[in-house]
Amino acid sequence: MLVPGSAKPPRERGVAGDDNIVTAMLFKNLRSEIDATLARDPAARSRLEVVLCYPGFQALLYYRLAHWLWQYGWHLTGRFISHVGRVLTGIEIHPGARIGKRLFIDHGMGVVIGETAEIGDDCTLYHGVTLGGTRPTREQGGQKRHPTIGNNVIVGSGAQVLGPFRVGDGARIGAASVVLREVPDGATMVGNPARQAGRRSGTEAGPPGFEPYGVSGEIPDPIARALNGLLDEVAALRARLAELEATPDLAVPGESAPPGPEAVRRRVAGAQP
Numbered sequence: 001m002l003v004p005g006s007a008k009p010p011r012e013r014g015v016a017g018d019d020n021i022v023t024a025m026l027f028k029n030l031r032s033e034i035d036a037t038l039a040r041d042p043a044a045r046s047r048l049e050v051v052l053c054y055p056g057f058q059a060l061l062y063y064r065l066a067h068w069l070w071q072y073g074w075h076l077t078g079r080f081i082s083h084v085g086r087v088l089t090g091i092e093i094h095p096g097a098r099i100g101k102r103l104f105i106d107h108g109m110g111v112v113i114g115e116t117a118e119i120g121d122d123c124t125l126y127h128g129v130t131l132g133g134t135r136p137t138r139e140q141g142g143q144k145r146h147p148t149i150g151n152n153v154i155v156g157s158g159a160q161v162l163g164p165f166r167v168g169d170g171a172r173i174g175a176a177s178v179v180l181r182e183v184p185d186g187a188t189m190v191g192n193p194a195r196q197a198g199r200r201s202g203t204e205a206g207p208p209g210f211e212p213y214g215v216s217g218e219i220p221d222p223i224a225r226a227l228n229g230l231l232d233e234v235a236a237l238r239a240r241l242a243e244l245e246a247t248p249d250l251a252v253p254g255e256s257a258p259p260g261p262e263a264v265r266r267r268v269a270g271a272q273p
């Protein structure tokens, strides 16, 4: 039987275990997606909790089914499944979008992923993210209108990524940013329109180190940051003093040995030896 609207030939039926293969294809990544949620959300306690209470995970179930139907030309059915998923989870994923492995959508409410959006592996989206187009018109139907997100990308809450450009591997998009242009690998983009606030090296940008909320755990709090600054300054001054102590030019005329620390301090301060 021809599947309505399908560009692909109908699938052969009657092969032993066919249904099992379809089920396996649809749900083969479920376990790794649950584990990805557990690994990336400090608040998640068990697999059962993820299955029952995480709309991001549930939305992916609806998406996988809708996308499978879409691929086989069941467009209206795919859209309907996607719509049911949206009503129940608050997350709208067009069945035509292409999503890689272990996507984690945290909180989820208000996330919109457009028809021609592509998302790589191990990405994280927070609530209110839009992966959308800039000037949606009917003429653009069938063309690439939405962004392509690389691997290990984190998109902060409320961020809008609009247009058919690429967001590089390991990039981080700040909360509430509006990204309208290509993002290099490892870049941190913030603001509206988004500007580059930083860039990690290639190794830092890659897997596996997920940073909750996109913020590196190595960044200390403000007091620790200030203390670190003071310690750096003390170390630099010590090094400079040691350098001065070892300088023969600072030796007192008539004395062969370099002056001691006290003499150097007095000379540097302009005092008489």
Ligand SMILES: CC(C)(COP(=O)(O)OP(=O)(O)OC[C@H]1O[C@@H](n2cnc3c(N)ncnc32)[C@H](O)[C@@H]1OP(=O)(O)O)[C@@H](O)C(=O)NCCC(=O)NCCS
Residues within 6 Å of the ligand: 107, 126, 155, 156, 157, 172, 173, 174, 175, 176, 177, 188, 189, 190, 191, 197, 198, 213, 214, 215, 216, 219
């Ligand atoms: C973008 C982000 C990943 C940067 O984190 P970071 O590496 O720790 O960067 P810093 O905090 O050192 O900030 C770097 C610069 O960007 C600015 N900045 C950071 N986040 C910003 C944002 N969302 N919007 C505007 N500017 C931002 C900082 O003020 C700083 O500017 P400065 O250099 O002029 O002082 C992080 O701030 C962020 O937005 N994460 C997403 C969090 C989120 O969505 N949480 C939802 C949880 S429910």
